[in-house]
Amino acid sequence: MMHRYLPLTGQDRKEMLADIGISSMDELFADIPDSVRHKGKLNVSAALSEPELLRLMRKLSAKNADFEQYACFLGAGIYDHHIPVVINHVLSRSEFYTAYTPYQPEISQGELQAIFEFQSYICELTGMAVANASMYDGATALAEAGALAVGATKRKRLIVSGTVHPEARQILRTTAKGLNVEVVEAGYANGVTDVRQLASLIDEETAAVLVQSPNFFGCVEDIRAIEPLIHRVKGLLVVSSNPLALGLLEAPGAMGADLVVGDAQPLGIPAALGGPTCGYFAASTPWMRRMPGRIVGQTVDRHGKRGFVLTLQAREQHIRREKATSNICSNQALLALCASVYLSTMGKQGIREVAALNLQKSNFAAQALSSIKGIELPFSAPFFNEFVIKLPEGSDIRELNRHLLASGMIGGFDLGRDYSELAGHMLVAVTEQRSREEIELFASALEGWL
Numbered sequence: 454m455m456h457r458y459l460p461l462t463g464q465d466r467k468e469m470l471a472d473i474g475i476s477s478m479d480e481l482f483a484d485i486p487d488s489v490r491h492k493g494k495l496n497v498s499a500a501l502s503e504p505e506l507l508r509l510m511r512k513l514s515a516k517n518a519d520f521e522q523y524a525c526f527l528g529a530g531i532y533d534h535h536i537p538v539v540i541n542h543v544l545s546r547s548e549f550y551t552a553y554t555p556y557q558p559e560i561s562q563g564e565l566q567a568i569f570e571f572q573s574y575i576c577e578l579t580g581m582a583v584a585n586a587s588m589y590d591g592a593t594a595l596a597e598a599g600a601l602a603v604g605a606t607k608r609k610r611l612i613v614s615g616t617v618h619p620e621a622r623q624i625l626r627t628t629a630k631g632l633n634v635e636v637v638e639a640g641y642a643n644g645v646t647d648v649r650q651l652a653s654l655i656d657e658e659t660a661a662v663l664v665q666s667p668n669f670f671g672c673v674e675d676i677r678a679i680e681p682l683i684h685r686v687k688g689l690l691v692v693s694s695n696p697l698a699l700g701l702l703e704a705p706g707a708m709g710a711d712l713v714v715g716d717a718q719p720l721g722i723p724a725a726l727g728g729p730t731c732g733y734f735a736a737s738t739p740w741m742r743r744m745p746g747r748i749v750g751q752t753v754d755r756h757g758k759r760g761f762v763l764t765l766q767a768r769e770q771h772i773r774r775e776k777a778t779s780n781i782c783s784n785q786a787l788l789a790l791c792a793s794v795y796l797s798t799m800g801k802q803g804i805r806e807v808a809a810l811n812l813q814k815s816n817f818a819a820q821a822l823s824s825i826k827g828i829e830l831p832f833s834a835p836f837f838n839e840f841v842i843k844l845p846e847g848s849d850i851r852e853l854n855r856h857l858l859a860s861g862m863i864g865g866f867d868l869g870r871d872y873s874e875l876a877g878h879m880l881v882a883v884t885e886q887r888s889r890e891e892i893e894l895f896a897s898a899l900e901g902w903l
Contacts, residue, residue, distance in 0.1 A: 518863055520724065524891040528839050528882025529669070529866040530591070530618055530716065531724045534697070535807070535886055537798045540721050540791055549790055555763065564786065565761035568749040571789040574796045578699045579713040580706025581735035585746040587789040588732030588781065591716025592621040595663060595693050596628040597734065597745045597779055598712045602661030602689040603634050605743055610635045610658045614646040616668035617693065619871040625663070644672040644832030644841065652682050661689040666705070667698050670880065671815070671839025672832060680709035696720055696733065698837045700808030712736050721795025722788050731788035741765070745779030810885035811838035814892065818883040821896045827903050831878065839882045841868065845903065848877050853902055860898045
């Protein structure tokens with residue numbers, strides 16, 4: 454054979470055609486009108502040998518501005534965090550990366566235990582009673598929380614803060630449209646939800662208030678001020694949170710949140726050019742049976758031996774369609790395991806230390822950048838590892854990011870893309886990965902461009 458990885462021979466092809474009663478490939482496509490068939494050769498390169506193909510793929514891959522070659526100051530939902538090497542070692546084991554939905558729990562104990570550990574970690578971080586086996590990502594988790602609130606309260610109105618990630622708000626609106634639910638957006642002031650405006654929007658028809666803290670601008674929301682506003686009308690409080698920030702911040706569950714959701718990407722999951730990631734979903738006890746997805750529980754068998762079972766499955770594939778709470782049909786088990794390995798490797802103290810580094814380094818960077826003539830910090834609210842800078846009038850952030858890239862840095866997010874009132878504002882992320890030298894180089898390059 455000419456090709457090592459193509460087991461189909463000429464004889465194989467001939468026998469397959471004979472089995473279906475034809476003698477050529479042209480006969481196979483005879484039903485397709487000749488007028489719509491492509492004539493001539495496709496505009497693709499000639500076949501390459503294996504060494505040539507590998508060289509080409511490496512050359513193409515080298516065009517990516519990856520974290521190995523560039524210092525990244527871009528966050529906006531996907532972050533450059535340290536990933537302990539043990540994570541890849543565990544995830545590379547075939548019993549994990551080939552695992553699928555544990556339909557037969559008695560032979561899936563390892564997978565079920567991994568999911569149970571993830572749920573336990575999420576409950577501890579968020580201060581909630583129960584967590585599910587994971588969601589597709591943080592944005593879909595938020596949308597599912599909105600759907601849960603609508604079903605639980607029998608109301609058709611959701612209020613979402615304008616400081617929630619723009620993409621998450623879009624997905625929330627898409628989900629709400631299918632449920633005939635109205636989504637109202639509350640404004641912001643000084644980088645956080647405008648509590649006065651929020652209070653004026655909440656009424657007896659409000660199913661839930663959805664906020665993010667730290668929010669899209671990196672600022673920490675005043676959850677304690679928002680909580681009584683929605684609970685006064687017997688609605689639900691949904692909080693989306695960066696799980697790494699919960700190493701320092703008080704758990705949303707301790708501040709009265711009914712549902713806590715978010716993205717586990719900061720917990721050892723690679724940026725991977727934007728995904729996939731892993732969403733988490735946690736709830737207080739009254740809403741446990743309305744949670745989407747599934748819950749793994751711990752039990753003992755008749756001999757007293759510890760075991761794991763699928764305790765709750767609320768998706769339509771497992772139960773009667775009209776009783777289902779969601780059509781989410783899977784969970785990110787491998788990436789949930791990734792987050793669990795990260796949390797177990799770091800431990801409680803390690804998570805606190807990493808979170809503290811994010812806080813300290815971002816504040817150092819904010820001071821360094823705001824000392825540059827022409828750059829301001831438009832918001833004074835406390836922030837975690839992201840903050841907003843305002844550039845001089847007329848600044849082209851796309852041009853600035855090209856300049857930074859040429860200097861070996863991935864610049865921040867252009868907020869004007871999603872907030873017209875914030876044209877000329879950049880969202881800058883500084884994680885524990887950034888060194889003092891990189892931060893100072895970033896400031897110097899920015900000052901030079903100005």
